[in-house]
Amino acid sequence: MSLSSFSVLETEIFPYVEAHQSDFIENLKEWVAVKSDSVQPDLRKEVIRMMSLAAARLAALGATVNSVSLGSQQLLNGQHLPLPPVVLGALGKDPQNLTICFYGHVDVQPAKKEDGWKTDPYTLTEINGNLYGRGATDNKGPVLAWINAVETFRALKIAMPVNFKFVIEGMEEAGSLGLEKLLEEEKQGFLSDVDYVVISDNLWLSKKKPALIYGTRGNACFSVEVEGGDKDLHSGTFGGIIHEPLTDLIALLGSLVDPTGHIQIPGIYDAVAALTDEDKKLYESIEYDIEEHKNNSGVKKLLYSTKEEILQHLWHYPSLSIHGIEGAFHEPGIKTVIPAKVIGKFSIRQVPNMDLSDVKQQVVNHLENVFAKRNSPNKLKVSMPLGAKPWVADVNDPLYKAAKRAIRTVFGEDPDFIRDGSTIPIARIFQTITQKRVIMFPIGAADDGEHSQNEKISRHNYIEGTKVFAAFFLEISKLRGQLCESSNPRINY
Numbered sequence: 001m002s003l004s005s006f007s008v009l010e011t012e013i014f015p016y017v018e019a020h021q022s023d024f025i026e027n028l029k030e031w032v033a034v035k036s037d038s039v040q041p042d043l044r045k046e047v048i049r050m051m052s053l054a055a056a057r058l059a060a061l062g063a064t065v066n067s068v069s070l071g072s073q074q075l076l077n078g079q080h081l082p083l084p085p086v087v088l089g090a091l092g093k094d095p096q097n098l099t100i101c102f103y104g105h106v107d108v109q110p111a112k113k114e115d116g117w118k119t120d121p122y123t124l125t126e127i128n129g130n131l132y133g134r135g136a137t138d139n140k141g142p143v144l145a146w147i148n149a150v151e152t153f154r155a156l157k158i159a160m161p162v163n164f165k166f167v168i169e170g171m172e173e174a175g176s177l178g179l180e181k182l183l184e185e186e187k188q189g190f191l192s193d194v195d196y197v198v199i200s201d202n203l204w205l206s207k208k209k210p211a212l213i214y215g216t217r218g219n220a221c222f223s224v225e226v227e228g229g230d231k232d233l234h235s236g237t238f239g240g241i242i243h244e245p246l247t248d249l250i251a252l253l254g255s256l257v258d259p260t261g262h263i264q265i266p267g268i269y270d271a272v273a274a275l276t277d278e279d280k281k282l283y284e285s286i287e288y289d290i291e292e293h294k295n296n297s298g299v300k301k302l303l304y305s306t307k308e309e310i311l312q313h314l315w316h317y318p319s320l321s322i323h324g325i326e327g328a329f330h331e332p333g334i335k336t337v338i339p340a341k342v343i344g345k346f347s348i349r350q351v352p353n354m355d356l357s358d359v360k361q362q363v364v365n366h367l368e369n370v371f372a373k374r375n376s377p378n379k380l381k382v383s384m385p386l387g388a389k390p391w392v393a394d395v396n397d398p399l400y401k402a403a404k405r406a407i408r409t410v411f412g413e414d415p416d417f418i419r420d421g422s423t424i425p426i427a428r429i430f431q432t433i434t435q436k437r438v439i440m441f442p443i444g445a446a447d448d449g450e451h452s453q454n455e456k457i458s459r460h461n462y463i464e465g466t467k468v469f470a471a472f473f474l475e476i477s478k479l480r481g482q483l484c485e486s487s488n489p490r491i492n493y
């Protein structure tokens, strides 16, 4: 960091951020209060309201804002639901500056107090330096940290070191429906002058040590429907004389993974790239505390016992998770019914070289084979409502080096360079459409509990995260002149 950017940070920017902590936390409180759950159809209005708040916040920064309608989505039951608009914002047009496009999402995973939250999930609550609330870390906190950093430059009347573009969506947790098409349409328009894309999502690998993410897995999400008759039945009257749909479904779901976590679908590992010596070295060099990770998960035992095996199975290999069954009785108490139709949901995280259409075929073949052996007269339907490819970036790019310097300035240490087992469907799509570098710059810590009960971001990470983004803007401004066509990314897996 040059002396002048260091001094503006130390003398003006960091003190401003420190002094405005309470305002920044109030902003997060206002956003967390919106139940912008994109998964449950009856909360779609709240997601749409959240998009208006995000648009208003960008407008207050002085950005030109356009809320682009994406039409509607059709649910499996045929119902049509409006999609929330995507908010496109632009701030600054200085031809001397580089233009960074920041992507974030303001939708959240479902949350109910009864799921085991200690506090109301939609009331941001500070306990011992942690800010608890749904979306605090995934992804409202990081989106606001970026906005706070821009606001700091504005408030201090410091010339913006870069031009900003914003792409804020409300359907990430449901697979970023409609966004790819919009980005494709905006390639020659809104996105045409973008130099870099920054995503701040996911978490560090540790509670204390910052990280930069250069790859995520993709995801193939499946629905398996088993349908018997046209109505639910009394299990005393019909139990024992019919093929029950839920019994079929459980057998199908039970055939997917063995107790060691190995996926049982023939061919599923065929395309997975072999582990290189470079990969192995990388895994060895990463600081990773297995006990800490195990404690964060709340489970007693992991499937693997070494750091290398764990990281390989999170980043390098596919995994299969079963998420739920629609139509099955799940409430407390006893209901002696045989459900007529049940739908199982599972997903397979995708790694480089896997092909989504091959995966779909392998899954369909496997489930049809298992089902055929049951001689059931029920109807089986398998579909893949979402397929997202994995993303990998080049850590040697100057963009990663700039982020590393910003982290050193704020946190006083170098980041881990890590991959992440989860999926941001749009990361790879941004890279493919814009042909520009994409970086994932998380500010949440490993114990933030994304998607879990008691999700939080610490006050420290939220505020230092705001500072690190401000430092990053200044670092990016120094990359002017380092961009050339030949350094464009290529994706060939």
Ligand SMILES: C[C@H](N)C(=O)N[C@@H](Cc1c[nH]cn1)C(=O)O
Residues within 6 Å of the ligand: 138, 139, 172, 173, 174, 175, 201, 202, 219, 221, 347, 386, 388, 422, 423, 424, 425, 450
């Ligand atoms: C990483 C991000 N916060 C996230 O949680 N993304 C979801 C996206 C997804 C994938 N399949 C369906 N939705 C995730 O990784 O589960």
Ligand SMILES: [Zn+2]
Residues within 6 Å of the ligand: 105, 138, 139, 172, 201, 202
């Ligand atoms: Zn997220």
Ligand SMILES: [Zn+2]
Residues within 6 Å of the ligand: 109, 138, 173, 450, 451
């Ligand atoms: Zn998420």
